[in-house]
Structures are given as structure tokens and as C-alpha cells.
Amino acid sequence: MQQTRTVELGTGLFALLGMGALFFLSTQTTGGEDFSADKTFEITARFDNVGSLRPRAPVSMSGVTIGRVKRIEFDPSALDAVVTMDIDARYDQIPEDSDASVLTAGLLGSQYIGLQAGGSEFYLEDGSEILLTQSAIVLESLIGKFLVRGGSDEGTD
Amino acid sequence: MLRDLYYTLFEFVRTFGALQLFFLRLLIHSPTVIWRRFGLVVGQVYNAGALSLVIIIICGVFVGAVLGLQGFSNLSRFNAEDSVGAVAALALVKELGPVITALLFAGRAGTALSSEIGLMKATDQLSAMEMMAVNPIRRVVVPRFLGGVVAMPLLAAIFSMVGLLGAHLVCVSLLGVDVGSFWQQMQQSVEVADINEGIVKSVVFGIAASLLAVWEGYNAIPTAEGVGRATTRTVVLTAIVVLIFDFMITAVAI
Numbered sequence: 001m002q003q004t005r006t007v008e009l010g011t012g013l014f015a016l017l018g019m020g021a022l023f024f025l026s027t028q029t030t031g032g033e034d035f036s037a038d039k040t041f042e043i044t045a046r047f048d049n050v051g052s053l054r055p056r057a058p059v060s061m062s063g064v065t066i067g068r069v070k071r072i073e074f075d076p077s078a079l080d081a082v083v084t085m086d087i088d089a090r091y092d093q094i095p096e097d098s099d100a101s102v103l104t105a106g107l108l109g110s111q112y113i114g115l116q117a118g119g120s121e122f123y124l125e126d127g128s129e130i131l132l133t134q135s136a137i138v139l140e141s142l143i144g145k146f147l148v149r150g151g152s153d154e155g156t157d
Numbered sequence: 158m159l160r161d162l163y164y165t166l167f168e169f170v171r172t173f174g175a176l177q178l179f180f181l182r183l184l185i186h187s188p189t190v191i192w193r194r195f196g197l198v199v200g201q202v203y204n205a206g207a208l209s210l211v212i213i214i215i216c217g218v219f220v221g222a223v224l225g226l227q228g229f230s231n232l233s234r235f236n237a238e239d240s241v242g243a244v245a246a247l248a249l250v251k252e253l254g255p256v257i258t259a260l261l262f263a264g265r266a267g268t269a270l271s272s273e274i275g276l277m278k279a280t281d282q283l284s285a286m287e288m289m290a291v292n293p294i295r296r297v298v299v300p301r302f303l304g305g306v307v308a309m310p311l312l313a314a315i316f317s318m319v320g321l322l323g324a325h326l327v328c329v330s331l332l333g334v335d336v337g338s339f340w341q342q343m344q345q346s347v348e349v350a351d352i353n354e355g356i357v358k359s360v361v362f363g364i365a366a367s368l369l370a371v372w373e374g375y376n377a378i379p380t381a382e383g384v385g386r387a388t389t390r391t392v393v394l395t396a397i398v399v400l401i402f403d404f405m406i407t408a409v410a411i
Contacts, residue, residue: 021319025314
């Protein structure tokens with residue numbers, strides 16, 4: 001009897017410790033700022049070049065994550081990339097003429113979309129498209145331009 | 158020569174098939190055992206899990222500490238020693254946690270399972286049970302298998318957690334990495350998908366390690382030498398299978 005109790009106690013402690021470890025791993029090591037919203041609305045933006053932007057990359061405004069990239073597609077007729085984003089429905093007062101750019105977190109960090117507020121009185125809503133966009137800065141082409149500077153001075157688009 | 162090769166290949170395929178059938182038999186008996194003989198499963202979780210805690214915790218601390226040390230000395234070349242937390246966490250949660258735990262589990266619990274069952278067979282205890290109309294698969298094998306399957310993911314989680322604490326100890330307390338950036342960099346780079354990958358791996362490894370251990374024990378040649386050989390084969394086979402599965406799961410997950 002005594003032995004059964006020891007075994008049961010040991011097993012219980014072991015299982016609790018294991019579940020505690022799982023809980024610790026899933027809460028303490030994963031991202032706290034993981035974006036989750038009950039209601040979202042969808043907006044799109046067209047970029048000439050999205051660089052290495054990936055789905056689920058954050059969409060941020062003033063440094064705060066307000067949404068996520070939902071999907072990235074290539075539009076064969078307009079020959080550009082169409083990025084669809086989910087924006088938290090709480091932020092329904094973003095001016096319509098805001099501009100979107102593909103930015104990089106840190107020097108070698110992952111890429112995200114930054115929104116810069118415009119001045120319009122109309123707001124972005126479900127299905128709106130952001131017209132003012134700026135492509136990702138591709139490091140290789142930047143270096144290329146720097147190296148051949150003076151040859152052809154085309155300027156960025 | 159060719160005939161030997163043919164025979165070896167034939168035997169391999171036959172053994173492999175027998176292993177699958179054995180696995181199916183275990184699965185078929187599992188619900189009944191869980192329902193009627195839950196106490197036996199609890200006892201085996203204690204044997205395979207709680208008694209392996211000491212080795213898992215000690216190894217975990219030192220693996221984490223080494224990761225922290227190596228990561229620090231290499232990352233400090235790029236002035237990026239703040240991301241040592243991210244490196245250690247990703248390595249532990251995705252790879253080292255499940256794999257090293259499975260190898261330690263094979264050494265600590267797998268050998269115990271196979272030698273116990275093998276010795277039961279060698280001393281005719283399994284035949285005696287059959288004579289008493291007790292199914293040895295249900296009474297002896299399935300509880301041990303289930304105990305291992307339950308214990309392994311929990312052990313892997315404990316290993317990863319303890320490893321992180323070891324890395325924390327070395328990096329933050331000894332080498333002076335900032336606590337905030339250690340954890341913040343970790344939280345930025347580890348995603349829920351990484352944790353899930355680790356859990357999937359540890360469950361698969363748990364099934365593989367426990368299955369191979371009870372299989373080898375149950376099919377051991379019932380002599381002292383046979384039991385010894387079965388124990389050795391358990392460790393060797395588990396190590397090979399775990400590392401192959403590790404590669405396959407990682408390839409699928411990426």
C-alpha cells in the first residue's frame with residue numbers, strides 16, 4: 001500500500017513537472033507580441049518588389065503591430081506583387097491615403113510592412129487598396145548602384 | 158553469396174512486417190488496458206518517466222550551459238551575444254530536447270524495459286501467464302509501451318526547460334548577457350510552430366523508442382546472452398531510428 005502511494009505520488013509529481021515545462025516553453029519562450037484579433041478587415045497594396053516579405057509578417061504603424069500579412073501574390077497582368085493584409089478591426093480610422101513600405105527590422109532582420117499615416121478624412125475599410133507604396137530595398141541592387149555610381153544615375157522609383 | 162543477400166533482405170522485410178503487426182496488436186489492446194488496468198500504466202510512467210528525471214535534468218542543464226557558452230563565444234565575434242537566448246532556445250526546443258531525451262530515454266528506460274521483458278521470457282514467466290489465461294501482451298507489454306509513450310514528451314519538455322535555465326545560468330549570471338535582451342530575443346524568434354515541432358518529434362520518438370524496447374524484449378532469445386543482446390539492440394536501433402525520424406520530420410516541417 002505504502003509503495004503504491006509512493007509510485008502514484010512520484011508519477012503525479014513527474015506529470016505536473018512535465019506539463020509545467022510545456023507551459024513554460026509555450027508561454028515564456030514564444031513571442032509575446034503575437035498578433036491576434038477577433039475581428040479583422042482586409043486591405044491590399046501593390047508593390048514593385050516585396051523583397052523577402054513572407055506571409056504572417058507584421059504590419060505596423062508607429063512601431064505597433066496592427067495586423068499581419070495574409071498572402072502575397074503576383075499579378076501577371078500588372079506585373080507587380082499584390083500583398084493582402086489583415087488589420088485589426090479596432091483600427092478603423094487609418095487615413096485612406098496612408099502609404100505602405102516594406103521595411104527591414106534592424107540591419108539583417110526580417111521584413112515587415114510599415115504604414116505611414118496620410119491626411120485624408122476618409123478611412124481604410126474592408127477591401128481598400130493602399131495606392132502609395134514603396135518597395136523593399138534590395139541590398140544587392142543598392143550595392144550595385146553604389147558601385148556603378150556616376151555611370152547611370154537613374155534614381156530610385 | 159547472392160542467396161545470402163536474398164535471405165538477409167527477406168529476413169529484414171519479414172522482421173519489419175512483424176514489427177508493424179506487433180505495433181497494431183499493441184494499439185488494439187491499448188484502449189482496454191487504459192480503461193481496465195490504469196494502475197499498471199501509472200506504475201510504468203513512474204518507472205520510465207519519474208525515475209529518468211535525474212539523468213534528464215542533469216544532462217539538460219549541461220547541454221543548455223554548453224549551448225550558451227558556445228553560442229556566446231561565437232556570437233560575440235559579431236557583437237550579437239544578445240541573441241544567444243534565441244539560438245539556445247531554438248536549438249533546444251526543436252532539435253536537442255527531443256533527440257537527446259530520446260537517446261537518454263533509450264539508455265535509461267528502453268534497456269530496462271527490454272531486459273525486464275526479456276528476462277520474464279527467459280524465466281518462463283510469460284508462458285506461465287499464458288497458462289493462467291492471462292494475456293502477457295495486455296498484462297506486461299502494453300502498460301510498459303504506454304508508460305514510455307506518455308513519459309517521453311514530458312521528459313523532452315523538462316529537458317528543454319532545464320536546458321534553457323542552464324543557458325540562462327551561464328550567459329546571464331556568468332558571462333553578463335543582459336537578462337532582458339536574452340529573453341526578449343528568444344521570444345521574438347521562437348514561434349508556436351517551433352514548440353509544436355518539438356512536441357511532435359518527442360511524441361514520435363517516444364512511440365518509436367518504447368515500441369523498439371518492448372519488441373526487442375518480447376522477441377529476445379530466452380537465454381542470458383539473448384537478453385543481453387536484445388538490450389544492446391534496443392539502444393542501437395533506437396538511436397538509428399530516432400535520428401532518421403528526426404531528419405524526416407525536420408524535412409517535412411521546413
